[in-house]
Amino acid sequence: MKYNYMKPLIMLPGPTNIHEETLRSMQKPIINHRGKEFHDLYSNLQEKLKYVFQTDNDIFILSSSGTGGVEFGVINFIEKNDKVVVPVFGEFSERLYRAVLKICKQVIKIDYPYGTAPNYDDIKEIFDKYAQIDVFALVANETSTGVTAWDMEKMLKVSKDKGAINIVDSISILGGVDIPTDKWKIDVHITGSQKCLASPPGLALVSVSKDAIDKYDKNTEVYSSYFDLKPYMDFHLKKETPYTPAVPLFYALDTSLELIRNEGLYNVFNRHKKCSDLFYQHAHNIGLEIYPRNEDKSVTVIALKTPRGLKASEITKSIKENFNIDIAAGFGKIKEDIIRIGCMGIINDDMVEYTMEKLSFTIEKMQKL
Ligand SMILES: Cc1ncc(COP(=O)(O)O)c(C=O)c1O
Numbered sequence: 629m630k631y632n633y634m635k636p637l638i639m640l641p642g643p644t645n646i647h648e649e650t651l652r653s654m655q656k657p658i659i660n661h662r663g664k665e666f667h668d669l670y671s672n673l674q675e676k677l678k679y680v681f682q683t684d685n686d687i688f689i690l691s692s693s694g695t696g697g698v699e700f701g702v703i704n705f706i707e708k709n710d711k712v713v714v715p716v717f718g719e720f721s722e723r724l725y726r727a728v729l730k731i732c733k734q735v736i737k738i739d740y741p742y743g744t745a746p747n748y749d750d751i752k753e754i755f756d757k758y759a760q761i762d763v764f765a766l767v768a769n770e771t772s773t774g775v776t777a778w779d780m781e782k783m784l785k786v787s788k789d790k791g792a793i794n795i796v797d798s799i800s801i802l803g804g805v806d807i808p809t810d811k812w813k814i815d816v817h818i819t820g821s822q823k824c825l826a827s828p829p830g831l832a833l834v835s836v837s838k839d840a841i842d843k844y845d846k847n848t849e850v851y852s853s854y855f856d857l858k859p860y861m862d863f864h865l866k867k868e869t870p871y872t873p874a875v876p877l878f879y880a881l882d883t884s885l886e887l888i889r890n891e892g893l894y895n896v897f898n899r900h901k902k903c904s905d906l907f908y909q910h911a912h913n914i915g916l917e918i919y920p921r922n923e924d925k926s927v928t929v930i931a932l933k934t935p936r937g938l939k940a941s942e943i944t945k946s947i948k949e950n951f952n953i954d955i956a957a958g959f960g961k962i963k964e965d966i967i968r969i970g971c972m973g974i975i976n977d978d979m980v981e982y983t984m985e986k987l988s989f990t991i992e993k994m995q996k997l
Pocket residue numbers: 641642693694695696698720767769770771797798799800820
């Protein structure tokens with residue numbers, strides 16, 4: 629598919645470009661969310677989401693951004709007296725850590741330098757050290773630094789073998805890279821509509837295992853009403869959500885998941901990998917250094933060091949003004965040090981080539997000034 633470059637080219641690490649068909653599906657009439665049409669839509673979504681999540685577990689659809697999904701994961705499945713392990717390697721894992729801290733105080737934070745990923749040996753050491761750990765909470769892909777926890781399958785196994793619940797924030801990677809929920813024993817798996825699923829922003833999707841539900845059942849206090857699991861489970865039986873759903877976004881998600889199903893999940897993963905290889909190759913060709921350690925670099929978020937003498941925010945401004953391409957600068961303390969490009973959703977070779985050609989042109993022009 630050739631992209632229509634008359635429109636803004638959204639090369640952010642989410643939200644992403646979305647297919648015309650997905651956009652159009654939001655124009656369908658609003659339906660009664662307690663009626664048969666909605667029940668059919670809900671059933672279709674369950675089936676398609678299970679395919680993408682690679683799970684038999686139920687998936688709860690929240691009308692909220694991804695952060696709501698993280699909140700849902702934290703408040704329902706962690707309680708006051710739990711001991712929780714959280715590797716922190718960037719802004720989103722720091723946010724996850726802080727969300728967990730609001731619920732319980734026994735949080736074992738494992739810090740990693742920015743640009744590197746948590747590794748299996750450290751996690752194993754922690755699980756060996758403590759007699760009991762209740763929850764392992766991991767960000768699979770750190771969007772702020774372009775780093776993926778590639779060791780995660782082994783980490784999740786060690787944690788599960790010790791009887792912990794695995795909570796994984798895969799917001800910027802699920803649907804772009806193979807992270808099979810059931811096979812890798814992810815009890816609570818969280819993503820957002822606006823990243824690799826190529827849907828508009830506004831929905832959080834969370835799969836929940838039986839072990840997680842058992843843990844929830846023992847939980848004496850849940851500090852939220854909107855995100856309390858129980859009403860979601862009760863209404864799920866009726867193929868409904870407890871509170872008014874964002875129906876146009878449900879339509880869009882249904883279409884974007886259909887597109888993934890038609891292409892085939894593994895073909896989608898391969899396309900993401902091929903495009904990320906192309907991104908890194910172009911970066912190398914134009915002399916841009918990759919920010920993360922090579923073995924930790926992400927497929928879905930390409931983080932590159934800002935060339936010396938330039939500011940990331942000036943590059944993103946210039947490429948937007950001149951070519952209508954949106955890319956992102958860094959976050960927090962590395963805001964000006966990196967530029968981040970999304971390799972997600974309907975990404976294709978053509979979009980990669982175009983973005984990198986214009987990025988190269990922009991940088992060259994700025995360096996001459
Ligand atoms: C890994 C990760 N977690 C959480 C979030 C927060 O999601 P949202 O901005 O949709 O609330 C993001 C957003 O980029 C993310 O990449």
